[in-house]
Amino acid sequence: MKIFSGNSNLPLAGAIAASIGIELGKCSVGAFPDGETFVKIDENVRGEDVFVVQSSSPPTNHHLMEMFIMMDALRRASASSITAVLPFYGYARQDRKDQPRVPITAKLVANLIVAAGANRVLAVDLHAQQIQGFFDIPVDHLYASPVMFEYLKAKKLDDLVVVSPDVGGLKMAHAYSQVLNAGLAIVAKRRKSATEVESVAVIGDIRGKNVLMVDDLTETAGTLTNAAALLRKRGAKKIFACVSHANLSELGIERLRKSKIDELITTDTVLRPVIDGVKITTLSVAGLLGEAIKRIHSNSSVSSLFEFKGGRTS
Numbered sequence: 005m006k007i008f009s010g011n012s013n014l015p016l017a018g019a020i021a022a023s024i025g026i027e028l029g030k031c032s033v034g035a036f037p038d039g040e041t042f043v044k045i046d047e048n049v050r051g052e053d054v055f056v057v058q059s060s061s062p063p064t065n066h067h068l069m070e071m072f073i074m075m076d077a078l079r080r081a082s083a084s085s086i087t088a089v090l091p092f093y094g095y096a097r098q099d100r101k102d103q104p105r106v107p108i109t110a111k112l113v114a115n116l117i118v119a120a121g122a123n124r125v126l127a128v129d130l131h132a133q134q135i136q137g138f139f140d141i142p143v144d145h146l147y148a149s150p151v152m153f154e155y156l157k158a159k160k161l162d163d164l165v166v167v168s169p170d171v172g173g174l175k176m177a178h179a180y181s182q183v184l185n186a187g188l189a190i191v192a193k194r195r196k197s198a199t200e201v202e203s204v205a206v207i208g209d210i211r212g213k214n215v216l217m218v219d220d221l222t223e224t225a226g227t228l229t230n231a232a233a234l235l236r237k238r239g240a241k242k243i244f245a246c247v248s249h250a251n252l253s254e255l256g257i258e259r260l261r262k263s264k265i266d267e268l269i270t271t272d273t274v275l276r277p278v279i280d281g282v283k284i285t286t287l288s289v290a291g292l293l294g295e296a297i298k299r300i301h302s303n304s305s306v307s308s309l310f311e312f313k314g315g316r317t318s
Contacts, residue, residue, distance in 0.1 A: 005301045006049060007089075008078070010058040010070040013275045016091060016290055017057040023294030029054075033070055041066070043073045050082040053301050055126075057293075060094030060113075061251055061274045068094070068113065072120040079121035087300060088122040089293065091273035092249045096131035097221075099138075114138035126296055128273055128289060129220045129248040144306045146296055148248040148271050149176075151287045153183055155269065156216070156246070163213040163241075165189050167206075169231040170219075177218050180246070186216070191231040204234075211239035217265075221249045225256035229263040236264040249273050250284070257282065 008029040009017030021028045030046040056078070058071040075086050098109035110132070117125065118141055125143045130136070136143040164186040168177035174190060181188040189208025215235050222228055222245075232243050243265050250270035252260070260268065261281040268284045276286075292309065299306050 005053045005055070005297075006047075007055045007057060007297070008045070008074060010056070010067060010074060012059045012061055012067040012070070013057065013091065013272070015275065016059075016272050016288075016293075019272075019288060019290035020057060020089075020294045020297065023291045024298055031074065033074065041069050041073050043070070043077050045074075045077050045081055048081075049078055051084045053085050053087070054078050054083040055087045055089050055297050055300075056122075057089040057091070059092040059274055060090065061092055064094045068116070072116060075117075075121040085123045086121050087124040087126055087297075088117050089297070090125065090127045091271075091289065091293065092251065093127050093130055093135065096135055099132045099135055110135050111138045124300065126293070126300065128271075128293070131220055144296060144300065146289075146292060146306075146309060148273070148287075148289055148292070149179065149183075150309070151271060151289055151292060152180075152246050152269065155285070155287055156184060161214045161216070161242075161244075165208065165210050165213045165215050165240075167191060167208070167210065167215050167217045167231070167235065168219075169217050169227045173219050176220065180216065180218050184216075187213070189215075191217075191234060206234060206238050210235055213240060214242045215240040215244065217243070217245045219245070219247050221251065222247045223251050223253050223256055225252065225259040225263070228265065228268075229259045232264040242266045244269060246270075250276065252276065252279070 006029045007021045008031050010033055018028050032044040034042050036042055056074050058067055060068050078086050095109040095113045124141055125139060128146045129148050130145055136145055166177045166181040166186045167189045168174045169191050189210050192205040228245050235243055244267050245265050246269045248271055251274045257279055271287050271289045273289060296306050
């Protein structure tokens with residue numbers, strides 16, 4: 005078994021390899037003078053189970069091409085199997101035709117991953133679970149929630165209510181509320197544009213309580229910050245946000261600095277620079293992914309990683 009990484013998240017890939025007790029595979033990933041990506045695998049992979057770790061974080065297209073070219077190089081070097089490890093799967097929100105003459109880019113990326121040579125995909129918190137069905141190869145879909153639960157339980161928050169910042173996240177919020185023995189509420193929102201939303205109502209009792217908003221992804225932080233402002237108006241005490249992938253843009257960082265959110269809890273699926281003026285707690289999913297990789301290599305069950313206190317985290 006060997007693990008290789010593109011340039012999107014080298015610290016996470018190194019931590020995954022360390023959690024398994026092996027060294028990260030040696031490869032050269034660079035660019036030609038005209039900007040084309042160049043890859044060379046610097047060690048023998050013939051007959052090996054190979055795992056390629058690459059988040060499709062900005063620059064998204066560049067990191068995807070790196071992964072495709074790496075997998076092509078590994079396939080041509082006679083690797084026994086290639087697993088695409090995607091801590092963050094970009095383009096996942098374009099998973100249906102919601103208006104005329106638009107692509108289903110989540111499916112296109114799935115096709116490209118298979119065409120490049122992947123035999124299996126390992127992903128964390130896909131934006132839409134049906135994306136698993138876009139692949140004709142096995143997909144192991146992990147959840148960051150067990151890592152989040154450990155941290156949240158250690159905080160021992162009293163009078164906690166888990167809030168979904170939109171209707172689409174209700175299933176995730178319900179799972180968190182069950183494990184944390186907390187209440188449940190929803191914020192209804194209206195989207196104005198790709199970067200602007202308006203939170204219009206709170207369904208549930210949050211007055212005088214600590215609030216935990218849960219979501220899978222934030223970039224511009226519009227949904228979270230608007231929901232937090234409304235929750236504070238409705239009498240919430242401390243407001244926490246728990247997000248698997250904090251793929252923050254400059255607009256998102258500015259909004260968080262001015263927001264009512266006391267702490268943003270996220271993971272290292274996306275590499276971020278240090279951000280001043282925002283309390284961000286970053287938890288590592290390296291151990292989770294490392295354990296999944298070991299189980300895939302040994303043909304053991306991966307689904308048991310979803311179990312938590314006798315219940316499923318999904």
